Amino acid sequence: MKTFLLMLMLSTTASAQDAPPTRAAFEDLVGIVGVEPAGTPPADDVVEAITVDIAEELRCPVCQGLSVADSQTETAVSMFDRIRELVRLGYTEQQIDEFFIGRYGEWVLLAPRATGFATLLWALPVFMILAIPLVLLGVSSARRQPEKPKDPTPPGPDDTPVDPYLQRVLADLEDS
Amino acid sequence: MATGRPNYKLLVGGLLLVVPFVILLAVSFGRDPRATPDALNGQPAPAFDLIDMDGNPVSLADFQGKPVVMNFWSTWCGPCKIEHPLLLEAPSHFPNVVFLGVVYQDDAAKARVYLDRAGSAYPHLVDPAGRLAVDYGVTGVPETYFIDAEGNIAYKHKGALSPGVLYEHLGQP
Incomplete structure (x- = not known):
């Protein structure tokens, strides 16, 4: 069904597709896009395939859940025709994406x-796939690990004092 | 009740999992899923050369140095009919502003009949195959573009216009 609708859409626009753009039309389109085509115009027999590929990645602004290639709204058909014109002039996929992002924002890309x-x-x-097992591992090891006993014996008289000042005082006392 | 040192590893791990989700949800739920960004605001208005419904050529370049209000509309659009009386009055209130209508996804003959009945105060352009609407990023009607005297899109209004919107973006007449 999708293929049939696509063929129907393509057949209705065949006349526009066959007509090569005039110099004035080319300059108008370059003015609208804002940059010259970065690529070379593709062969006529691959224009439609490239157009469909690009249109499948762009969101129809009217129905929103469908790509420009899948939607049959007039807006989607107009966008499809514009994509075809740009492809025929040698605009690259990235340039065409930028053209539509410039009008509709990043939102127009089906895959952000x-x-x-x-x-x-x-x-x-x-991040979630990596983090969840780590956290679960941490929880289970924390449960297994016995709590460290608190030091039950306070330092006794035999313990060596660590304070150097105290050491000197003790040494002086012993000498005297 | 058990007291003691909290398990900081567990706490940090849990926060690392939960905080990004909370941020993601807070940002996502705060957005209108049907809203489309006004990506052309502040950008040069796409040029056009079209024919109006009386057969006269109209080009954006004709209006250099003047603010332009361009309203996309159609006869099948309810809010377009609501704002139509306001747009009929607007050119007399803002004589220094150029008003243009663009018939969007509609039959020019139907638009002609509607304008004969409801009135028209400025040129209405025919947009063959909807190219102009694509170039301006129109997502539905009515949509109105306020183009400043330098030729940049200053503001895009979605939905029916109100006097307040016109005064806000065109200033006091």
């Missing part, structure tokens, strides 16, 4: 990048 607060999302599960 491991930067800033999102780092916590990636690091926390790993």
Whole structure:
């Protein structure tokens, strides 16, 4: 079903896909994106595959739970068409992601990048997997370990004093 | 009741497990899951060359040096109809501000019928294939962009406009 809908969507936009961008259209698009394409325009027969790959990683802002590739809302279709235009001009996946992040924020990425607060999302599960066994190990060893007995014998008269001043006083007393 | 030295290893271990979770939950539950960030605020407004509903070409570059209020709307949007009377009045209150409407995901003929009935005080642009909406990061309607005289997006308002929002972002007329 998903493939059928995708084919339907692609067939309805085939005319736009076949038309090469004019110089003016190219300059307009570069002006909108803000940077020149970093890559070279791909062959026509791989444009759609690249477009779908990129669209699958971007969130549809209307339905939110679906990717741009999966959603059939007009907004998603418009985004899909924009991705295709950018791919055809040679924009890289990273540049296209940046274009949409610049409009919708990092939120538009279905898989958040491991930067800033999102780092916590990636690091926390790993941290938990490592930390839980350590804590459990600590608890069980603390339970097994018998409590150290307190020193029952206070220092007796035979104990050697450690205070150097006291040692000198004692030595003086013995001499006298 | 047992008293004695607390098990510091256990305490620190437990805190290391619990504190990140509490922070994560506190931050996450404080967010609106449907909210989308206004990533373009402070950025140059994307340029456009479009045709309005009367067939006249309209370009953002035509309005250099003037603040622009650009309102995305559609006939199927309830809040758009609520704010429409305010937008009809607004150009007369803010004569130095350019007001533009952009028909979003709607049939231009339906929009024409609606504007003939409800009135129109400024040009309304046709956005073929919704490209302009994508370039501005529109997530729904109504959404209104306040573009300053330098051509930067100063503020994006989601939902129906109120007089207070206009006065706050356009100043006293």
